[in-house]
Amino acid sequence: MKNTIIGILLIVVISFAIYAAYQTNNIQVSGQMAQSGTMQQHMQPTPKKVERPFDMVQITYGKKAYQEYCAKCHGLNAEGAVDWRKQLPNGKFPSPPLNGTGHAWHHPMATLQNVIKNSRKGSEMPAWKDTLNDVEIDAIIAWFQSQWPDEIYTAWKKGGH
Ligand code: HEC
Numbered sequence: 477m478k479n480t481i482i483g484i485l486l487i488v489v490i491s492f493a494i495y496a497a498y499q500t501n502n503i504q505v506s507g508q509m510a511q512s513g514t515m516q517q518h519m520q521p522t523p524k525k526v527e528r529p530f531d532m533v534q535i536t537y538g539k540k541a542y543q544e545y546c547a548k549c550h551g552l553n554a555e556g557a558v559d560w561r562k563q564l565p566n567g568k569f570p571s572p573p574l575n576g577t578g579h580a581w582h583h584p585m586a587t588l589q590n591v592i593k594n595s596r597k598g599s600e601m602p603a604w605k606d607t608l609n610d611v612e613i614d615a616i617i618a619w620f621q622s623q624w625p626d627e628i629y630t631a632w633k634k635g636g637h
């Protein structure tokens with residue numbers, strides 16, 4: 477009799493242990509999934525439907541170079557300086573966004589390349605021709621263009637750029 481009770485107790489304890497282990501495991505897995513879900517949302521740009529002529533290698537390189545050389549003025553996500561439309565007391569303008577919310581998308585490719593290479597006269601924008609080569613500049617442009625919403629990219633393409 478005593479043995480039977482101990483036996484049953486043992487079975488109950490063991491099944492509870494198995495159940496608890498299973499639950500913890502489950503929670504961990506779903507926790508990981510939730511975490512990677514938010515990470516993905518955070519890191520990846522909104523999926524774009526309009527096809528663009530750049531690949532992930534170019535964009536990844538461009539993003540890295542952008543962060544190194546451009547982010548301190550144009551913002552980590554190319555969102556531009558706060559109040560970028562407001563002229564500064566010295567008559568110059570703060571750094572505009574390059575993520576499609578400014579007017580960079582009004583410029584043809586050649587103008588974008590030219591501003592980056594040679595700066596814009598009378599502004600705080602530096603010339604990069606001695607630091608970055610054409611391939612690097614094109615990769616940076618590809619990265620910030622990958623941030624443009626579909627409507628903006630399509631409008632830029634329609635402009636014949
Ligand atoms: C020291 C700050 C600074 C840095 C660093 C900088 N920029 Fe700029 N950039 C500016 C400013 C300020 C302007 C606006 C110039 C004007 O008044 O027209 C500008 C303008 C531009 C424009 C033209 C945007 C438009 O709407 O006409 C592009 C494109 C651009 N920058 C790209 C870059 C890239 C790419 C890098 C990195 C390689 C970079 N900038 C680094 C300050 C900076």
